[in-house]
Amino acid sequence: MNIKDIANKCNLSVATISRVINNDPKVADSTRKKVLSVIDKYKFVPNITGRSLRTQKSNKILVLLPTMSNQFYSEIIQGIEETAEEKGYAILVAVTNLQEHQEIKYLHMLRMKHVDGCISLFNTIEADAITSLAKNYPFVQCCEPTMNADVSSVEINNRQAVYDVVKQFIDKGHKTIGMISGDYYKTSELGRETGYQDALRDYGIKFDKNLVVKNFYRYEDGAIGAKKLMAYKPRPTAIVCASDSLALGATSYLKSQGIKVGVDVCVMGFDNTSITTYTSPTLSSINQPRYDLGKESFKLLYEKLQDINSVNKKIILPFQIIHRESTGCDN
Amino acid sequence: MNIKDIANKCNLSVATISRVINNDPKVADSTRKKVLSVIDKYKFVPNITGRSLRTQKSNKILVLLPTMSNQFYSEIIQGIEETAEEKGYAILVAVTNLQEHQEIKYLHMLRMKHVDGCISLFNTIEADAITSLAKNYPFVQCCEPTMNADVSSVEINNRQAVYDVVKQFIDKGHKTIGMISGDYYKTSELGRETGYQDALRDYGIKFDKNLVVKNFYRYEDGAIGAKKLMAYKPRPTAIVCASDSLALGATSYLKSQGIKVGVDVCVMGFDNTSITTYTSPTLSSINQPRYDLGKESFKLLYEKLQDINSVNKKIILPFQIIHRESTGCDN
């Protein structure tokens, strides 16, 4: 069953059928009605490959994901998916597992026109490559815009988030505040670490690099970080972490040492993944508006899909600091 | 740059170029060499849409996922992806969020030929619909084959897994063993619950339905289940759970009641997700060979892609029972 079959059943040419399908106003109401009824009767659906070949569009967009094992991305993708569907785009999720060759392989889908655009949740390739990619193809970065790249992006103000948390800690009387960060996601990391330093400086606490531990983002790195921080004199009474998994590892270490989390030492996570409410104590965290990060990313991409020369925008969405037991609750 | 351009550069017809691209042996070695060098020089890549239109194949397969927020699926998808890529197939991940209309929408991609086949990690639609789908399109179920449906599938022996765990508990002297299960994934659930009952029966312990709690698969349902089980007289000394999240919820409740997990009460999870090693105590669990579940699923699908009438196979892969602190370790 193709457009020609429908045309025959209607005693019309394929062109008219195509016009009906594509809501072209240049078709008589009576004709349109007849065609639609036949299409409905035979449950005809236009072949997307034929259409793609002719229009040179795939109506698919690629979502590039660093890993599937981070719960954080789930809701972002949902935001992208639902917004994309409204505009008739399907999404195709690809996972790079943080490997550059995988990233390059999947980005090739843009050049090969397998997809019309791409939203990337993380890139390893360098800024110039991103800039040139974004100049030639609809491309948007979500959460982790590459530094110094000219590209549309959506993120939160990572610096401000940690700044605000540290300020709150200082306001509550904490004098020694540690930070456990990672060493991979360059942009957000730098923002978060800068926020930490800026808040200390603005509120008259001298920065000591020994109070910042950087490893990877695994649970065990959080424990390692906490151990190192607890050896610092005077012992920190608050720790801000660059991810929930780090915070979780940190609390587990603290608990193992008989240190009461939320009482002796306050711990703040990042991303507000669902695990935060499953742990004991429940984990305070900084919430990113995940659904909206996805949604706005697609909206930016859509502008590029309409006009590749439209100006690059940087969108900053609001975050929320959510207090739970690990910071002594209810602030 | 298309196949015609290459043909012109080579002073050959498009047919010959196409033959070279598709490794058709009917082309002279010298010609092949020349064509390949030109293809390489201009970095020509055949247009996949044109090819798809002509061959009536998309070389894409759909992976249908119930949710993105379950870490369990990540490695399965990797197994599918890597195996699929070897055969020249790309994968397209779609998430149903456990909604039937989403499932139907995505399965439609099969009928519309947007994808050549589908591996589904979970289906809500009824057995007859699955059977008929599988008869007409390459379709494989992974982990959760629909009961009474005639379809290729890959899974572990869920019944045996729980049977073995319960037997181990009994061998260790446990007399009262509870189970916390869910009420959604019909097939694996039934298997696991049957394994529980069968082991009790085979080793002379009377089954009491009050020792099986069924809710959903959320963390909090695990806590609710544990609470109910702890009210049972005599108090159970072991609990087997149908998922790690349930087990986690259960241990959190037990801990909150001052009950020592792994000493007073042993807890066994299911799926061996990475969270098992992050908790305190670390969580014993039943490991499913996730990568291989994905890999074998694709291999089954590939058989169907070659010949839709090939016989339906049911593959059972081995599981492992992994003891950690929550069952008193090191067995």
Next chain:
DNA sequence: AATATAAATGTAAACGTTTAAATAGGAGGA
């Protein structure tokens, strides 16, 4: 050398759409 056979290459149709350009059919005006 003439012919038969095999190998290499070319020709053209086909896949299912969309869309510019051509055409038909009316309505209205003179």
Next chain:
DNA sequence: TCCTCCTATTTAAACGTTTACATTTATATT
């Protein structure tokens, strides 16, 4: 009646491949 303008519709080309079939060229056989 004829002409002009619309509007609705058709025609046919185009998108980039693959592939059955036709043709050419090379090789082997007599």
